[in-house]
Amino acid sequence: MQKYCIYSNEYVDESELNKEHIIPKKLGGQLDFSVLVSKEINSQLGSKIDAPFVNDTFVQLHSKSYNFKGHSKKVTPALKNSIIKETNEKVDISFKNNKMIFHKKWSKNSPAWTKTLEQCKAKVIECNFTMSQDIYVRFFAKLLLATGYYLYGDTFVQYGYHEDLRKVMNADKVDKIIDDPSLKIKILSSFKNPDAFMHIVTSDFEAFKNYHVIWSSFYTNAVVLGVSFFGNKFLSANCIISDNPEKFDIAGKGKVILKELSTDSPRRLIKVTQEDLLIKFAETYIPDFNISKIIKLANKNNS
Numbered sequence: 001m002q003k004y005c006i007y008s009n010e011y012v013d014e015s016e017l018n019k020e021h022i023i024p025k026k027l028g029g030q031l032d033f034s035v036l037v038s039k040e041i042n043s044q045l046g047s048k049i050d051a052p053f054v055n056d057t058f059v060q061l062h063s064k065s066y067n068f069k070g071h072s073k074k075v076t077p078a079l080k081n082s083i084i085k086e087t088n089e090k091v092d093i094s095f096k097n098n099k100m101i102f103h104k105k106w107s108k109n110s111p112a113w114t115k116t117l118e119q120c121k122a123k124v125i126e127c128n129f130t131m132s133q134d135i136y137v138r139f140f141a142k143l144l145l146a147t148g149y150y151l152y153g154d155t156f157v158q159y160g161y162h163e164d165l166r167k168v169m170n171a172d173k174v175d176k177i178i179d180d181p182s183l184k185i186k187i188l189s190s191f192k193n194p195d196a197f198m199h200i201v202t203s204d205f206e207a208f209k210n211y212h213v214i215w216s217s218f219y220t221n222a223v224v225l226g227v228s229f230f231g232n233k234f235l236s237a238n239c240i241i242s243d244n245p246e247k248f249d250i251a252g253k254g255k256v257i258l259k260e261l262s263t264d265s266p267r268r269l270i271k272v273t274q275e276d277l278l279i280k281f282a283e284t285y286i287p288d289f290n291i292s293k294i295i296k297l298a299n300k301n302n303s
Contacts, residue, residue, distance in 0.1 A: 004157070005038045006149040007045060007142075009166060012038045022146045023212060026054040027063055027229065035146050045142060049169065053139040057129035062230050064095035077103060085124035093127070134174045137187045140237035141168035144187070144225050147214055148241050151225075152248055159244045160223075161185045185239045198226050202233035218245045 002011040007020075020037045023029030024046075053059060060078035077092035084091060084102070092103040102120050106112035145165040148156040156162060164185045171177045178187070201213045213228045223245050226238030242248055 003036055004154075005041065006035060006145060006157070006162065007037045007041045007166070007169075009157075009163070010038075016040070018042060020146060022143060022150060024050045024054050027059075028212065033150070035150050037146075045169070049135075049138050049142050052132070052135045056131065056135060058131055059229075059235065060095070062232055062235060079127045079129060081128065083126040084120060084122045085126060086122060093125070134171075136237075137174045137178065138169055138171065140187050140227065141165045141185075143227055144237065144239060144241070145169060147227065148225055151214075151216055155247055156241070159247045160242045161240070165239075165241075184243075185241065187237055187239050198228075198236065198238045201226070201228045202231060202236050216241075216248075218248065221245070223248045 001014045003014055003017060004010075005012045005017065016039055017036045018039045019031055019034045020042050021029035021031065022033050022035060054063075057078055064078065077094045079093040082091050082093050083089070089104060092105070094101045094103065100117045102115050102117070102122070104110070104113045104115075142165075145162055148160055148162060148165070152160065161184045164183050167177060167183065168174065168185070168187060177183065201215065209230050211231065213231070214226070216223065216225045218224075221243050222240045223242040224238055225241045226236070228236035
């Protein structure tokens with residue numbers, strides 16, 4: 001029996017499929033938020049796209065508090081080839097239980113060791129790291145592609161811009177394709193194609209720091225899909241995935257589908273209504289405005 005794979009846009013024998021963590025395990029992803037995809041392509045994309053993103057220094061610095069581990073169960077250093085200035089020793093740095101851990105590699109002149117910041121007595125550490133827009137854009141294209149299929153299934157395949165997301169995901173150089181006028185989607189487009197929920201979710205890191213948030217909202221001629229890690233605007237993306245909202249709006253006209261993926265609870269996938277999100281936002285920014293009471297009164301009057 002053959003089943004559809006969103007990554008290849010082809011039907012694949014069931015024996016050649018496996019479950020794909022839409023959010024990688026190293027970022028707290030669980031199998032209750034997954035899609036079936038080709039094993040071969042899943043492995044290739046894991047090495048080419050997921051690994052560079054989850055091992056990115058900025059990403060690791062934001063996920064360090066949660067002690068996420070991938071399939072290997074190993075803790076990946078967040079800062080490689082750093083230097084302890086007092087001793088001029090080269091070390092890798094990882095984070096465990098909110099503590100900085102130094103790892104000295106074995107060399108001919110000295111054995112390997114692992115020490116805490118206090119044990120090293122380090123006062124000045126020189127660290128170097130780079131960030132690549134290509135890594136971020138390709139990763140979010142892959143994530144939005146799988147999420148679109150997870151939420152909407154065949155509707156996304158028939159009416160969505162999945163082919164454009166696939167082009168960006170597979171691009172060797174994103175800057176050569178991202179400005180292509182024939183490309184309907186724009187990844188990381190919070191300024192070009194603003195979505196109100198993008199700004200609500202990413203406006204306060206503290207409000208959503210224990211959650212990854214997935215949402216889809218509907219406008220007159222567009223369906224928008226978005227994702228945010230830890231409520232951080234630099235680890236967030238959204239894009240228009242279709243110009244046919246009538247086919248997608250399974251939640252009811254004008255509603256928002258929103259899912260929070262808890263980073264600290266066994267129940268990883270939590271459905272949250274538009275109303276709940278607005279209450280959380282109002283209570284954070286305008287605590288004197290009793291929005292819960294107003295919504296209850298409005299619901300009572302409408303019933």
